[in-house]
Amino acid sequence: MDEQPRLMHSHTGVGMAGHPGLPQHLEGTGGADGDGRKQDIGDILQQIMTITDQSLDEAQARKHALNCHRMKPALFNVLCEIKEKTVLSIRGAQEEEPPDPQLMRLDNMLLAEGVSGPEKGGGSAAAAAAAAASGGVGADNSAEHSDYRAKLTQIRQIYHTELEKYEQACNEFTTHVMNLLREQSRTRPISPKEIERMVSIIHRKFSSIQMQLKQSTCEAVMILRSRFLDARRKRRNFNKQATEILNEYFYSHLSNPYPSEEAKEELAKKCAITVAQVSNWFGNKRIRYKKNIGKFQEEANMYAARTAVNAANASSHGSQANSPSTPNSAGGYPSPCYQSDRRIQ
DNA sequence: TCGAATGATTGGGA
DNA sequence: TCCCAATCATTCGA
Numbered sequence: 001m002d003e004q005p006r007l008m009h010s011h012t013g014v015g016m017a018g019h020p021g022l023p024q025h026l027e028g029t030g031g032a033d034g035d036g037r038k039q040d041i042g043d044i045l046q047q048i049m050t051i052t053d054q055s056l057d058e059a060q061a062r063k064h065a066l067n068c069h070r071m072k073p074a075l076f077n078v079l080c081e082i083k084e085k086t087v088l089s090i091r092g093a094q095e096e097e098p099p100d101p102q103l104m105r106l107d108n109m110l111l112a113e114g115v116s117g118p119e120k121g122g123g124s125a126a127a128a129a130a131a132a133a134s135g136g137v138g139a140d141n142s143a144e145h146s147d148y149r150a151k152l153t154q155i156r157q158i159y160h161t162e163l164e165k166y167e168q169a170c171n172e173f174t175t176h177v178m179n180l181l182r183e184q185s186r187t188r189p190i191s192p193k194e195i196e197r198m199v200s201i202i203h204r205k206f207s208s209i210q211m212q213l214k215q216s217t218c219e220a221v222m223i224l225r226s227r228f229l230d231a232r233r234k235r236r237n238f239n240k241q242a243t244e245i246l247n248e249y250f251y252s253h254l255s256n257p258y259p260s261e262e263a264k265e266e267l268a269k270k271c272a273i274t275v276a277q278v279s280n281w282f283g284n285k286r287i288r289y290k291k292n293i294g295k296f297q298e299e300a301n302m303y304a305a306r307t308a309v310n311a312a313n314a315s316s317h318g319s320q321a322n323s324p325s326t327p328n329s330a331g332g333y334p335s336p337c338y339q340s341d342r343r344i345q
Numbered sequence: 346t347c348g349a350a351t352g353a354t355t356g357g358g359a
Numbered sequence: 360t361c362c363c364a365a366t367c368a369t370t371c372g373a
Contacts, residue, residue: 165358206358233349235352235353235368235369235370235371236352236369236370237350237352237369237371238352258361258362276353277352277353279362280352280353280354281351281352283362283363283364284353286351286362287361287362287363287364287365288350289349289352291364346373347372348371348372348373349370349371349373350369350370351368351370352368352369352370353366353367353368354365354366354367354368355362355364355365355366355367355371356363356364356365357362357363357364357365358361358362358364359360359362359363
């Protein structure tokens, strides 16, 4: 390479006026004849080919000379314009993508489960449902629930840590690329729009990684949720007190054992179960009572007697019982809880 | 271990 | 949407 004839004149001081280091033919005057132009192009190509042979100082000097050249801004503008009209216009049309429906689904799910968005006490629909279903009856259910919440919190923490990492990496990389491009824009035509496009490409790449993270987080939540719901299927009998309250209501409203929504809510609160469980219980009770009245007769008599005693106590103490099991229909009292005048058919 | 009891689920009807 | 009826799945006690 050293044997190559050097056609550059920069270090020898041969160049255009005011721009030492640039050959005169870059001034734009050019040769009048074709041979002269060919010679100029040959010179430039030769310079490019041999630029790697230059010392750092020489390269720096040439770079500086290029940057200071009076035609440089105009030339770069033209080149940027051409680039924009060709590549960018084509890509620009492709960039206008609608929001990814899958990503929206993932975001919605993470939000609903309380993984993303503001931290909620308990977080998820499953946890809420579970909380309602367990109704706080028994320590086991609440223990299961708190275990569920703890695991959900763990998932949430991992998700946010990873998300933060990705965002940080994305920002660092974007800044790095932007600096690099800005630096390069001094020596090659790079428009701000092009830098912007590059940034959006980087963001897209990182958001696809984020989508993977969201997907695996969703999967983890689904697994946790299904395990939890499976565990919930292992039913527990209601405690004795809850069964007594329900039975008292049932037998005291035997002529119309259909509690209204308000009565169900009150019973649910008293028994620490859900309204749905109250409905289930009454549904089961009605049908089982109807199927075998004889078998339930003893139970019915017992609750009727208890109700009568309660009523007597209440009246002698002049107090008003506010229980939904307040004696009424069994003793002929109309119940405000009746939703309609129905009987077990 | 087995049968009864019991809470939950499902499908159909009004 | 609520209820009934049948059924399932689990618990509990003998």
